[in-house]
Amino acid sequence: MAKIIAIANQKGGVGKTTTAVNLAACIASFGKKVLLVDIDPQGNATSGIGVDKNTTEKSIYNVLIDEESINNNIIKTKYENLFLLPSNIQLAGAEIELVMVISREYKLKNALDEVKEEFDYIFIDCPPSLGLLTLNALTAADTVLVPIQCEYYALEGLGQLMNTIGLVKKHLNKALEVEGVLLTMFDARTNLSIQVVEEVKKYFKDKVYRTIIPRNVRLSEAPSHGKPIIVYDSKSKGAEVYMELAKEVLGID
Numbered sequence: 001m002a003k004i005i006a007i008a009n010q011k012g013g014v015g016k017t018t019t020a021v022n023l024a025a026c027i028a029s030f031g032k033k034v035l036l037v038d039i040d041p042q043g044n045a046t047s048g049i050g051v052d053k054n055t056t057e058k059s060i061y062n063v064l065i066d067e068e069s070i071n072n073n074i075i076k077t078k079y080e081n082l083f084l085l086p087s088n089i090q091l092a093g094a095e096i097e098l099v100m101v102i103s104r105e106y107k108l109k110n111a112l113d114e115v116k117e118e119f120d121y122i123f124i125d126c127p128p129s130l131g132l133l134t135l136n137a138l139t140a141a142d143t144v145l146v147p148i149q150c151e152y153y154a155l156e157g158l159g160q161l162m163n164t165i166g167l168v169k170k171h172l173n174k175a176l177e178v179e180g181v182l183l184t185m186f187d188a189r190t191n192l193s194i195q196v197v198e199e200v201k202k203y204f205k206d207k208v209y210r211t212i213i214p215r216n217v218r219l220s221e222a223p224s225h226g227k228p229i230i231v232y233d234s235k236s237k238g239a240e241v242y243m244e245l246a247k248e249v250l251g252i253d
């Protein structure tokens with residue numbers, strides 16, 4: 001039975017997609033069967049894994065809106081053990097199209113229930129909002145991973161995300177915890193990076209892992225190569241950090 005992990009933060013550009021693609025690829029490279037779910041209309045996880053978001057006929061939109069079977073929309077990627085439920089541009093309108101739909105917040109959960117026995121891990125790359133698509137992701141997830149950009153003082157936005165997670169727990173009667181935080185784009189030369197790391201570690205003192213991911217030029221280039229860094233540049237520091245994180249997620253040394 002897959003563990004389902006949502007990668008969420010309503011702040012844009014904090015490293016959600018970079019984390020989702022690289023972590024999914026690393027865990028798949030350890031022999032685990034992984035499904036990456038792209039629920040962000042920007043579709044960067046889809047193109048990051050090498051699938052054309054502009055031409056794909058398979059998509060999460062078909063599942064959420066057209067009631068198509070999830071099995072018919074999952075793509076086997078060119079990476080061993082790594083599967084993708086892609087996003088496409090139509091997803092941008094899905095929050096409006098779902099407005100009158102009964103149980104609209106359970107659409108993704110119901111779909112993943114059909115396939116979760118087939119996978120070891122399911123990662124969901126959330127959009128930069130706290131709207132209905134992110135709510136679907138949180139409702140489907142067992143735990144949440146929160147990337148936090150070290151170049152930006154994020155605690156206020158973090159409070160909003162934690163509030164939303166609290167509301168999901170309360171109103172949807174669901175156990176949902178933040179499993180870990182990732183301090184992304186860390187730059188040891190800046191006081192702000194150091195301050196954000198200290199504050200976030202205090203805020204999340206009881207969390208399982210609080211990994212620091214340095215600012216890394218290879219990581220910023222990776223999505224434009226249409227490949228996760230672990231595959232296209234396995235010797236880089238970025239790949240190493242994501243490998244370590246993958247081990248933490250898997251609970252191995």
Ligand SMILES: Nc1ncnc2c1ncn2[C@@H]1O[C@H](COP(=O)(O)OP(=O)(O)OP(=O)(O)O)[C@@H](O)[C@H]1O
Nearest residue numbers: 012013014015016017018128185214215216219220
């Ligand atoms: N550790 C890092 N070092 C340098 N650049 C990074 C790092 N992590 C991510 N980036 C770059 O920062 C930008 C934003 O990252 P990413 O797209 O993963 O964020 P996001 O939170 O998914 O964005 P959005 O909110 O738009 O969905 C990208 O150009 C990415 O390549």
